[in-house]
Amino acid sequence: MNDTEASVALNMLPHVGPVRMGKLLAALGSSSAVLQAGAASLQGVPGIGREVAESIVGWKNRVDPAAERKRAEDFGAQILTPRDSAYPQLLREIHDPPIVLYVWGDPAVLDTRTIGVVGTRKPSHYAAGCAKKLSYQLAYAGLTVASGLARGVDTAAHQAALAARGRTVAVLGSGLEALYPPENIELAEKISQSGAVISEFPMQTTADRQTFPMRNRIISGLSFGLLVVEAGGRSGALISANQAGEQGRSVYAVPGHIDQPNALGSNRLIQQGAKLVLSAQDILDDLGLLFSIPPDLKSPEIKKTLTADERAVREAIREDETPIDEIISRCGLPTQIVSSTLLALEMRKLVKQLPGGRFVKIQ
Numbered sequence: 001m002n003d004t005e006a007s008v009a010l011n012m013l014p015h016v017g018p019v020r021m022g023k024l025l026a027a028l029g030s031s032s033a034v035l036q037a038g039a040a041s042l043q044g045v046p047g048i049g050r051e052v053a054e055s056i057v058g059w060k061n062r063v064d065p066a067a068e069r070k071r072a073e074d075f076g077a078q079i080l081t082p083r084d085s086a087y088p089q090l091l092r093e094i095h096d097p098p099i100v101l102y103v104w105g106d107p108a109v110l111d112t113r114t115i116g117v118v119g120t121r122k123p124s125h126y127a128a129g130c131a132k133k134l135s136y137q138l139a140y141a142g143l144t145v146a147s148g149l150a151r152g153v154d155t156a157a158h159q160a161a162l163a164a165r166g167r168t169v170a171v172l173g174s175g176l177e178a179l180y181p182p183e184n185i186e187l188a189e190k191i192s193q194s195g196a197v198i199s200e201f202p203m204q205t206t207a208d209r210q211t212f213p214m215r216n217r218i219i220s221g222l223s224f225g226l227l228v229v230e231a232g233g234r235s236g237a238l239i240s241a242n243q244a245g246e247q248g249r250s251v252y253a254v255p256g257h258i259d260q261p262n263a264l265g266s267n268r269l270i271q272q273g274a275k276l277v278l279s280a281q282d283i284l285d286d287l288g289l290l291f292s293i294p295p296d297l298k299s300p301e302i303k304k305t306l307t308a309d310e311r312a313v314r315e316a317i318r319e320d321e322t323p324i325d326e327i328i329s330r331c332g333l334p335t336q337i338v339s340s341t342l343l344a345l346e347m348r349k350l351v352k353q354l355p356g357g358r359f360v361k362i363q
Helices: 003-012 017-028 031-036 039-043 050-057 065-075 107-111 125-140 153-163 182-194 211-222 236-246 261-271 280-287 300-305 308-315 324-331 335-347
Strands: 078-080 101-105 114-118 144-147 167-171 196-199 225-228 250-253 351-354 358-361
Touching (some): 003 017, 101 182, 107 196, 125 280, 153 167, 182 196, 211 236, 236 250, 324 358
Antiparallel strands (some): 078 101
């Protein structure tokens, strides 16, 4: 067994986890050596009690790393460990780096300049618009947008990055074969074609309340900074912000309405020292980058450069307000393509989204 399969086996065992794995590697040198060690040697490692040691010693009766690796290969995913050169450097440096990373897409994207974008699963119309606009501009400027593929702000961030023809990374709180939420499967497939969908969990792991906080530290760990768009007082996005601070990452937040409960957490972050963000430029200034919207994005002449999908979606919008369901029906394209295309048209100021999922043409 090679060291990658040994890492896969340890990652599949209960109670091991990234922190204990770090201690085991420090004491024994490699994943293969950990699996070959006896119970006494394992229990001699700080933090490794009898239950964990017995789990490792009896690993052959619990997990099948070769089958798991084949499952990943059949899915089209790669498995990386911290010893692999393709494992992202920033993530390697955090306190509890994933034992393995399952990568569906291009691993090289994980080592690009990345900004995490997170927020509520039920954003206000204002917050959804902010998530779209900022993510679009950041991706257009050349940054990779990382988020968690959840409903709401996460979905808007990924779609906006794709609409900008930029890079985006989706970090899952489940295994690749149990992708959650299921309605974002098409979006994940699209992300994998130009970016990456990643997870530290075995292929068939289902999402639960424990996996999401674990997922959050990877979003911030991959990134130089984390942008919170809208978050309530108990939002998971605040967990991400705390983890980002502990990892030494910059924390940014979009100010929200003071009477909006969903904005309580993000407003409090600003009170506590997060950088208030009014535009993408506020983040880019921290990187020493210059950013401006190219003039032709505001020009009617951009209509001449529309793709076939963009033209079909725009023509499906009637002269008055048109619901998205009707647009999908009239143009005959898949839902995810229509959603991302509408966002691209919106960013190029050719359509405008109204509350209730309705759209109108501009120009």
